Amino acid sequence: MISFLRRIGNRVLFRLEGLGRATIMWGLAMATLPRKGDMTLLFRQIYSIGVMSIAIIVLSAFAIGAVISLQFYTQLSRFGAEDAVGAGLALVLLRELGPVVTGLLFAGRAGSAITAEIGLMKTTEQLSIMEMMGVDPLRRIVAPRLWGGIISMPLLTAIFNVVGIYGGVVVGVYWLGADAGGFWSGMQDAVDVREDIVKGMLKAAIFAVVVTWIAVFQGYDCEPTAEGMGRATTRTVVTSSVLILALDFFLTLSMYGDF
Amino acid sequence: MRMRTLEISVGAFVLAGMLAVLFLVIQVSGVNMNTSETSYVVSARFDDVAGLRPRAKVSMAGVTLGRVKSIEVDTDYGEAIVRIEIDGEPGSLTTDTSAKVLTEGILGARYIGLLPGSDDTKLKDGGEITETQGAIVLENLIGQFLTTLGKD
Numbered sequence: 484m485i486s487f488l489r490r491i492g493n494r495v496l497f498r499l500e501g502l503g504r505a506t507i508m509w510g511l512a513m514a515t516l517p518r519k520g521d522m523t524l525l526f527r528q529i530y531s532i533g534v535m536s537i538a539i540i541v542l543s544a545f546a547i548g549a550v551i552s553l554q555f556y557t558q559l560s561r562f563g564a565e566d567a568v569g570a571g572l573a574l575v576l577l578r579e580l581g582p583v584v585t586g587l588l589f590a591g592r593a594g595s596a597i598t599a600e601i602g603l604m605k606t607t608e609q610l611s612i613m614e615m616m617g618v619d620p621l622r623r624i625v626a627p628r629l630w631g632g633i634i635s636m637p638l639l640t641a642i643f644n645v646v647g648i649y650g651g652v653v654v655g656v657y658w659l660g661a662d663a664g665g666f667w668s669g670m671q672d673a674v675d676v677r678e679d680i681v682k683g684m685l686k687a688a689i690f691a692v693v694v695t696w697i698a699v700f701q702g703y704d705c706e707p708t709a710e711g712m713g714r715a716t717t718r719t720v721v722t723s724s725v726l727i728l729a730l731d732f733f734l735t736l737s738m739y740g741d742f
Numbered sequence: 743m744r745m746r747t748l749e750i751s752v753g754a755f756v757l758a759g760m761l762a763v764l765f766l767v768i769q770v771s772g773v774n775m776n777t778s779e780t781s782y783v784v785s786a787r788f789d790d791v792a793g794l795r796p797r798a799k800v801s802m803a804g805v806t807l808g809r810v811k812s813i814e815v816d817t818d819y820g821e822a823i824v825r826i827e828i829d830g831e832p833g834s835l836t837t838d839t840s841a842k843v844l845t846e847g848i849l850g851a852r853y854i855g856l857l858p859g860s861d862d863t864k865l866k867d868g869g870e871i872t873e874t875q876g877a878i879v880l881e882n883l884i885g886q887f888l889t890t891l892g893k894d
Contacts, residue, residue: 526749526752527748529752530748530755534755573770638762644770645762648770668772674771675771675797676771680770
């Protein structure tokens, strides 16, 4: 009984310790002042995090927009409410699916890469060598990745939304033959800049913080072995995906919940 | 050279993101620049607005003239005070314009319909529409129907 309690206590303390280390690392990395030459590091990260994710974002956004439009159209046309397809599509994408799906893809595409990269640096002791040389790995390795993610994610989400809406237009208007005028005016009537676009972008930024934080910390804190790196990469994808979905519920509740 | 292509692609990515935001703001949400420039506010008191929301349409003859700006309740009289933002310069509506809370379709959203009056004087900014008719609430209608049934 006592040993059982002790195990639970140990587990809790272990988790708390991890959370504390992660918070300290994040705080230190975000607080480091940028120096000359850091912009190049940041650009490099935006390139590998953001630019390289465009292809997967565009492909999935088009497919998702198309399928939403298809579903909405077939259901709504039974009530003669095809004009609501545009509004439904835009709201679903801007408020929920845009940030969430971008976040999930981002975790899978960029988060795993960040963890693996940093994990390998740790395994091959590049991080400790940097420290020995007097280079702060938080400033040189961690901070650019955090900032790169926070800058890239909202931009990727915006691209996702636009491509998704285009996919919806292709299926709904060009293929199924919903009226283009009703489609766009219904959308423009329903969508509000602050209520839908800005809040969606805010969600994307919050997800970016979560994913990059988890990815960097898992890499930084991984066991310096081959299996440890594998486990850390898996943990990054699993933890950030679950957190994105859970957080999205609470963010939606606080942003759009009527109370 | 390698660095240069990297910077170009990052620049293109950021530009694409910005353009996407711009597209969302202009095409998807349809911000209308000229509506925000000139508009004036009139108020109207209704006995019941039943589901009317801020930003609901205000229209005359089916054409949208403006939007509902805010809805407050006057607890002393049990009335709703609706502030309506009308596009354009003051002077488009007469003082005896009447306002009704209507419903789009059977299940549609509530909106305000305006009917022009015949007065020569026009509503000013901050004026009040006095001729109003609140929303028809199904429960009240059934209640009235039942009382008329009972009289027979």
